[in-house]
Amino acid sequence: MHIAQNWRLKAQRYRLVGEVCEHCGAKIFPPRDICPNCSHSAKESFEFSGRGEVYSFSALSETAEKFQRFRPYTMALVKLEEGPLVTAQLTDVEPDKVKIGMPVEMVTRRLMEEGNEGIILYGYKFRPMLDKVA
């Protein structure tokens, strides 16, 4: 299901490509057609560094159908260093080791499996920033 939808969002999901508003300079992720900050049209691509910190997190095991195979996992809000918040999973870390404010970086991982055709969707997750942890 929704092969096109997934394909469409590849740039965002694989490389955190958002936008920078030519009018007010706001860094925007996810990308939009209109800047939520100044209401001008936003069209200039901007690739985020992928670095940020944990703004909030939660470990869960009651998931939607497509995520059943991957549970339990930890959802988070990550504050990117360029400003925006992103909803994403944390990876390579036990939930009880996560703290608000912890530095994280983006990696590309398997997100879910689409039921009927077994299509696998990849996208961004965040893991503890290696240099900061070491």
Add this chain to the structure above:
Amino acid sequence: MHIAQNWRLKAQRYRLVGEVCEHCGAKIFPPRDICPNCSHSAKESFEFSGRGEVYSFSALSETAEKFQRFRPYTMALVKLEEGPLVTAQLTDVEPDKVKIGMPVEMVTRRLMEEGNEGIILYGYKFRPMLDKVA
């Protein structure tokens, strides 16, 4: 999916149990809470004979997901001898042998398979009336 829903409709689906309106005498199928004929509440059960004739029919092979395994099949509108029209499949007959006005009778057959749990749903279909065909 919808186990309860199927269970709920068993009487209708297995035995064509509808209603007879105590006010206007209308024979009602499918059952309702309010008689569509006179707008009084309809509560008295009535089991239809299951005999009727083909009002219209169509052979199809593009089906919904749960019916993929059963295609092709022939849908029909059947006019029950007590009055109501019913939407149902025809069975035990090739589509090119079906004619409008053909006498048919109800049988209970497998209707579909529910995806995830493989639940099988049974219900009414109609076949050519045996004594009339012979």
Add this chain to the structure above:
Amino acid sequence: MREVTIVGIGQIPVSEYWTRSLRHMAHDALMAAWQDSGVEEVDTLYVGNALADELSDQKQLGALVADFIGQRGIAAARVEAGDASGALALHQAYLAVASGMYDTALVVGVEQMSAALPVEVISATARFLDQEYEATMGATLNSIFALMMRRYMYEYKVPRDAFFAFPSTAHQNAVNNPNAMFRKAIKESTYKRIAMISEPLNMFDVAPICDGAAAVMLCATDKLPVLRHDGPPPVRIAASTVATDAVAVHDRQDPLFLEAAFISSQLAYRQATLNQTDIQLFELHDSSSIMAALSLEACGLAPRGEGARAAAEGLIALDGPAPISTMGGLKARGNPAGATGIYQVVEIAQQLREETGANHISGAQAGLAQSIGGTGATAVTHILTQL
């Protein structure tokens, strides 16, 4: 009750969109309508959509689209009634402005179907039927159309080929519509041999699976003077009416009569104080050839049982007495379910604004758009007139 006017229209070509999702499509149509309108501020948004729940895994489209067009905060709602969703959303927006609570309203009909597998679309649109007594029995939307069509042919002694008039007219008219999906005329010989979908309904009898978005901006007529004056001519909503019927065809008084379409059109003629003869074009719900025939009859444009024959005899042609599908209709412009009702209204506005080029209905001062959910359970009729 305040008078309501259409001051802006917008649409994107009906097509298959692989790089724009639902919110982008809605955005593009809405921005076009807004830009067209001369309106400064939009007070509320209505989204007509039938299938985003299952085909895009998305609900709350009102809020989603409001935010995406930069209008975070405004009132917004999603309205659903199968493929009458767009028209029904327009009716709600009409009431919102008529009530006096909102002065301006944006309405978008949007649908994305092509990204899903055909079997997913068939499963989803089967939900326009009565689940417990039609869909559960194996019925699909097209199979019910087929049952109606076969009975119609039998009861009124109509040959199947009489239905060719509907796709033929639609495709012919779509040639000149840059927003139509199929811009190529079709031949009767092809119609006769093309594959059956559900006997006697063939592939040319039904509208395609497709994506689209169309939008209008409404403004209270008493607020029109506030608009900038260089905009296109406003179009008056002379009637906006809704009626319903049993969802299951087997439950209807007459399975071959679209009662909801009849009631809704009668209410509309009355509200607009117009007769059929005062109206120069009719965008009807030709989601299948049989629905087109029955719609003609329900709207009083042909006697019962005569819709298909009358169409074959020229009733519905651009220069006929009751032109339908003037920009291609659902059949050739496309039927992106929840968007369809707004495309119809946009096209009538285009006709009244004389923006339809070769397809212009000369002397068009009033047009009727009728949108139907599924096989006839919901019918929404709008009559638009020049202001």
Add this chain to the structure above:
Amino acid sequence: MREVTIVGIGQIPVSEYWTRSLRHMAHDALMAAWQDSGVEEVDTLYVGNALADELSDQKQLGALVADFIGQRGIAAARVEAGDASGALALHQAYLAVASGMYDTALVVGVEQMSAALPVEVISATARFLDQEYEATMGATLNSIFALMMRRYMYEYKVPRDAFFAFPSTAHQNAVNNPNAMFRKAIKESTYKRIAMISEPLNMFDVAPICDGAAAVMLCATDKLPVLRHDGPPPVRIAASTVATDAVAVHDRQDPLFLEAAFISSQLAYRQATLNQTDIQLFELHDSSSIMAALSLEACGLAPRGEGARAAAEGLIALDGPAPISTMGGLKARGNPAGATGIYQVVEIAQQLREETGANHISGAQAGLAQSIGGTGATAVTHILTQL
């Protein structure tokens, strides 16, 4: 704009219905409201529903329900905005009557969730979120609540146990509500050890999966004299307002502030020309403890970051300054998604009609009901007063 009055209310107990389907549940609530009302003829029907598409395989609920209650033919619409669907349907019905086009309107919120598997419900309600940037990442509705709750605890230094006030009050109040799902008080010791759903959100922090239907009959106030006179006291709709926010929490200006709820409540206070202090009870959207806390703050009943603490200190009790969930709220009466907003309004009407027994808020002359879609994208506020 015409004044609009609630002249009839109806509800069925929130529960798990195995022998009645969606149409039956809607029927029962609607008939109760109609019978309660003294109205002869109903002009239009609105159905608020969030999940029938996937959980009952049914669309076009407007027409389906209109027919099933014996009103085949009337105008009908289904409105959807997640678990604000019922309240948003009421807003549309309010506009319909206010506009002058319809004199009376029935509104039902109806939802059937218990027949589906829990994982199906979780998948379906995840569609209240932003599919492309929340649900696709693995987020469920509860997990987003959890993210908000953890950040709230961190930012405002609130202990988790402060949230106990919400389920505690809700369950306590539900004891006296025959239509509530959970009619038993809960203990703090249980709250502290019950299983987590999505840390720090536990099973007592969220409303249950359930079925329900609630309905109201609206009548234009200028048509009230036509009604029979032995009916219950009519209740005035003093305000009906809607606002939106970004669907995704990460897109909001402040993830811990419900901007839509704030705007919608401010608009409502203004429309009703009432202050918070003129209002004696508040049915808020306590779909989770954190939503209850944030709703208190958005409606101006507690300072930012103080909602949970204020609740723990008695703010929300039946005899407190801002009683909420007076009949059990979403938490204990139950949250049948699209039905919830109508249950809230019915309960406020019961309070104003003094039909709430031991839970009656003494001196209640005005009540506010606020319904929220998902995590805050759609907010609908109604203020009801004695006529």
